[in-house]
Amino acid sequence: MKKYVEIKGYSDDFIPQHIFECGQCFRFARLQDGSYTIIAKGRVINVSQNQESIFLKNATDNDVADIWYDYFDLGTDYSKIKTALSVDKHLNESVKYGNGIRILNQDLWECIISFIISANNNIPRIQGIVERLCQTYGDEIKAFDNTYFSFPDAERLANIKKEDLSFLRAGYRDSYLIDAIQKVSSGEVSLDGIKNSNTNEAKNQLLKIKGIGNKVADCILLFGNGRSETFPVDVWIKRSIGTLYSEEMKDLSVHDFARAKFGDLAGYAQQYLFYYMRENSSGGNKNG
DNA sequence: CACCAGGCAAGCC
DNA sequence: GGCTTGCATGGT
Numbered sequence: 616m617k618k619y620v621e622i623k624g625y626s627d628d629f630i631p632q633h634i635f636e637c638g639q640c641f642r643f644a645r646l647q648d649g650s651y652t653i654i655a656k657g658r659v660i661n662v663s664q665n666q667e668s669i670f671l672k673n674a675t676d677n678d679v680a681d682i683w684y685d686y687f688d689l690g691t692d693y694s695k696i697k698t699a700l701s702v703d704k705h706l707n708e709s710v711k712y713g714n715g716i717r718i719l720n721q722d723l724w725e726c727i728i729s730f731i732i733s734a735n736n737n738i739p740r741i742q743g744i745v746e747r748l749c750q751t752y753g754d755e756i757k758a759f760d761n762t763y764f765s766f767p768d769a770e771r772l773a774n775i776k777k778e779d780l781s782f783l784r785a786g787y788r789d790s791y792l793i794d795a796i797q798k799v800s801s802g803e804v805s806l807d808g809i810k811n812s813n814t815n816e817a818k819n820q821l822l823k824i825k826g827i828g829n830k831v832a833d834c835i836l837l838f839g840n841g842r843s844e845t846f847p848v849d850v851w852i853k854r855s856i857g858t859l860y861s862e863e864m865k866d867l868s869v870h871d872f873a874r875a876k877f878g879d880l881a882g883y884a885q886q887y888l889f890y891y892m893r894e895n896s897s898g899g900n901k902n903g
Numbered sequence: 904c905a906c907c908a909g910g911c912a913a914g915c916c
Numbered sequence: 917g918g919c920t921t922g923c924a925t926g927g928t
Binding site (some may be wrong): 734787788791834851 | 907909910911912
């Protein structure tokens with residue numbers, strides 16, 4: 616079996632650093648050579664890239680067809696999206712900076728749990744909590760002479776109690792996690808139902824879970840359910856939109872303004888903006 | 904010591 | 917509907 620797959624044709628529309636450091640994903644590690652080892656879809660792969668090609672180590676052609684083509688959103692033309700967004704002066708700056716960003720199609724359940732944890736939290740600590748959850752309840756995955764752990768599904772977690780989660784050190788989010796596990800494992804909130812609903816209905820289903828509000832629901836829909844028209848508004852986006860477009864947005868909310876301005880490309884616009892603002896904030900503090 | 908972190912729920916009005 | 921407050925934990 617071949618140990619890696621080479622994919623040509625994406626040029627600078629695919630830069631692992633931009634894809635994984637832009638805040639959409641929590642289970643990755645940057646290696647010294649600049650490549651990224653990631654855990655997703657029950658697999659572990661290493662992702663690198665040069666001018667001509669993307670390299671996926673520990674993946675086969677079949678894996679690419681079945682999993683990674685969709686995961687990395689390889690069917691979407693990001694050059695086209697970037698050209699369209701760059702008409703706007705501020706987006707032009709952000710797109711130039713994060714030109715290798717792609718919005719991943721991650722696992723819906725993993726996004727539900729991860730973004731519940733993300734609320735009022737910082738990215739390094741979110742990553743630590745997610746890893747502890749996986750190490751305790753996930754399946755072992757052997758790869759690259761190491762042991763990794765898959766993200767446990769809702770059924771696997773169905774019988775745990777709030778007291779069992781203290782090792783996560785997730786604080787008050789424990790009860791939110793329990794509510795998500797209970798509602799999804801019981802079918803009260805159906806993952807397939809969310810996937811098969813329109814965006815409004817999908818969001819209403821997510822909002823039934825404690826710990827999921829507007830912003831977390833939008834992140835889940837964007838990163839775990841392919842709803843690229845959603846525009847999650849967090850503190851960074853609120854700040855940046857508020858200053859960059861202060862006159863233009865008039866009396867609209869940040870969310871409504873962005874949805875009107877960027878239309879079906881709102882989710883992409885959000886990621887380019889978020890990455891640019893975070894990486895270029897004064898003091899350069901990113902808690903990591 | 905204070906303040907912050909990809910917000911949210913609950914309690915007000 | 918909108919606005920305020922408390923919130924576990926860990927870092928600076």
